[in-house]
Amino acid sequence: MSDLGELDRPGSTSRRGAADPVKALMHRHRDLCERAVDPLEIAAGLEAHGITDRTAARFRHRDVFSLAEEMYARVSRDGDTPLPAPPAPPRVRADWALSTLLPGALCAAAVTAVHLTHGQPRLLAAAAGALAVALGLRAALRRGPLSRTDTDRPGPRPGASSGRTTPWTLWLVLYTLLGDGLLRNALAGGPDTLPTGTPDGPWPLTAAPVLALALACAPAAWTAHLLTARARRKLASSRGLEDFAAAMRPLLLGTFALFLGALAALLALCGAVLGESGASAQALALGALLFLARLLTTHGFTYAPAVVLTATAMAEAVGLASVFASRLPGLGFLATPVETLVTTWGAGSVPTLACGAAALALLVHTTRKLTRASAHAPSEPAR
């Protein structure tokens, strides 16, 4: 209604002697005609421009509906519909880009503090460091591509319900930190002392993998961001759901490999800096597991990650518990599987095996779930 000059003036057309008044009308409303998906849409548009049944009578039509039908039938629709513009990629924002660096930085500071202190202060430093890293992680997961509730996030919005994954994640990380030493001590009949916080004590602390995992928050966020951006582009350009799934599979695996590469590099770096070697395979497996679980969670699939993380944590706990349980009379056979594993491949093989199997299961699950278009559907419009 903004342009009254475009309003139809049938009287004037007849005065100018147009042979085909409907054609002139169609020319005047060509946008409407080309856009319309059915005659009723043209009728609604014409009425909004002030054309009534009495006007339609001058075009030799009974009412606006039959006039609209003629216009709908006559409009040429041979031109292919133009491809929609590619969607705007999710924005890289300074807040999440910086906050993903937070856990790594805090963890590095905590490790340094633990290394520099002794005795009571060391305990305090360790506790404060753990708390700081937890808070940093919380901040990193609240915004950006790793967030479950970000407005820019794809996929159906999950409700308040979520699998309780936090305690299990905590347990898995704690195991990486202390588990190998505990297992070795347990098999040798210990542990006799509490961990001292050094990598060379009787119950050694393996800080390098945890530091690497904390640092890996940043590459995880960036790879997830990359996945979202690429998936959005693929979504816009694919013709069918099968096409989309076929395009997503290599993208998903590539993203995963990219993250693994980054994590491996971080592990090597941290091992070199802290002077610890080994334990990189289990950290790699754990990192992969946590990355996949987070990826699924951000896309609205909360059930599988919760189940798999719980199962992994349980497996590790059962491994440890079986060693302690074997000390009871008559139950010595319980420790045999773990003992065999440890003597063959070392203490790290237990978490490697558990996390690796779990990560593999989640990877298979991810390639099934995240190649679906519905997982990448744009989130609900603003209220």
Added chain:
Amino acid sequence: MRIGLLTEGGYPYVSGDARLWCDRLVRGLAQHEFDVYALSRSEHQEDEGWVPLSPNVRRVRTAPLWMAEDDEVVLGRRARRRFTEYFGELAAVLCGGPGGAASPAAGGVPSAVGGLSGGAPTSEADRFANALYGLAELAREEGGLRGALRSEAAVRTLERACRAPGAHRAAREARVPDLLAVAAHLERALRPLSLDWYEDDGLGTVDLCHAASGGTAALPGLLARHFTGVPLMVTEYGVRLRTHYLNAPDAPPAVRSLLAAFQGRLAAEAYERAEVVTAGNTHTRRWQERCGADREKLRTVYPGMDARPFDEVGESPDCVDPYTLVWVGHVEPAKDLVSLLHAFAEVRKQEPTTRLRIVGAPAGPEGAAYLGHCRTLAAQLFPDEAEGPHAAGDNPVSFEEIGGPELPAVADAHASGAVTVLSSVVEGFPVGLVEAMLCGRATVSTDVGAVVEVIGGTGLVVPPRNPRALADACVALLRDPQRRARLGAAARARALELFTVEQNIEAFHGIYLEIVSHAPVRRVLLDGAGAPLPFAVPAEAHVPVRWTAASPRLAAAAGGGWVAGKPVRATTPVPAQEGA
């Protein structure tokens, strides 16, 4: 009687559409009880709260349409298969393609909505209805369908329907983002399916469902009718389908085509199942007929206006200045004030003492710009003039707003002139014209929208965008005071007869009684042992008196094998108002 009033984004919300009408209806029919079932449209609307409720509103149940409440419903294998079947059928109907084996090939139908008119294949409508009610039953059994409607299975089913042979052109071109968009929109539109309103303590207890608008608001009514046999009545003051076309967001053709098909089918289904469909004017009625409403079901119930503010002016027909024309309304381009100014120039040539008062505030920024344009034009066309060489002059065209000391109310604006002019090129139901009629003014209006229908023979009507005709009509009235008075009196009589609140409420009351007498809800009441209770519904049930409180409290037992339908709990005594 107990009436279930179904609204979408309307009553009882403060910012709702048609809340004034609903409020008057509810207050006007104080002898009946109303249960309001409201779907809210936005969080903002919910935050603004409700209008004060009438005491005969027994309960208000609301559900948000803007928010997906996550249900934890995971469909089992069988339910999933049923869902895919029904949703596939729905999608096939929307795509215009042939669906199940039972349906005949419908390849000839060019477009789903286009085929609605005239001899539309009824099987298509049946398929849509079957799919819709199938989904509704599934939602009722499983406790919700939101998850399923958003799932990959739904998107996949849509894709299959779009690619099926016989699907129309726009649907065939649907790409993956389009499918996702359609699935999301359908999920939104079908949210009423997952509500728990259709149980025996919800819409099952009402005697009549009255949907205050078409479209989504009618959907709960359709489901209530399907589940419990409650008769449905649909009132439309604006056609929802037409609004959908005008307000549809800019989306790819595939999305718009499928959604338009859904809205069209839904409207047709509502018109088909409703006992009575009321239209606000002939224009709405024509759209309803076009969308498949049966002519016998259609009633025109004109919107009602409160006549009291206009009584004083209407009863005393002496006007301030017999040489003044008045225009009242919101200033916007569709009102074509430019034509009016040109017409006024013509009038001035013949009657040089005439003045024109343009009363109204601009509507939006576009209206403000238009008002500025009109002021400039008026200044160019008419120089300021004064009574004598020593007096300050002013322009014969004045722009005023209601609310000032000179014009405190709309009635005063109409009262200040001899003739009220309406110069619109686009108009729906001309409220300003009815106000002028209630004031007993002679009117000159353009032939747009429902103007002719409203004015009848009680005013002059000229073609739109014809300043000369408008001017001639105005001059004719200005020169003939007796004709003015005759027309004004006739107009007031007509408006009091047709466009008052009382007639509106009376019309709805009559329709309610008619529906309840023709299509009473057959409820089988059971006593404590599960045996049917004869004469449990007294004859007074169908008489418009308060009877609900008198009915015995009865438990609906599961037994009664000889009863064909599901036994329904008798209406329980009136509980306290919910949330009110």
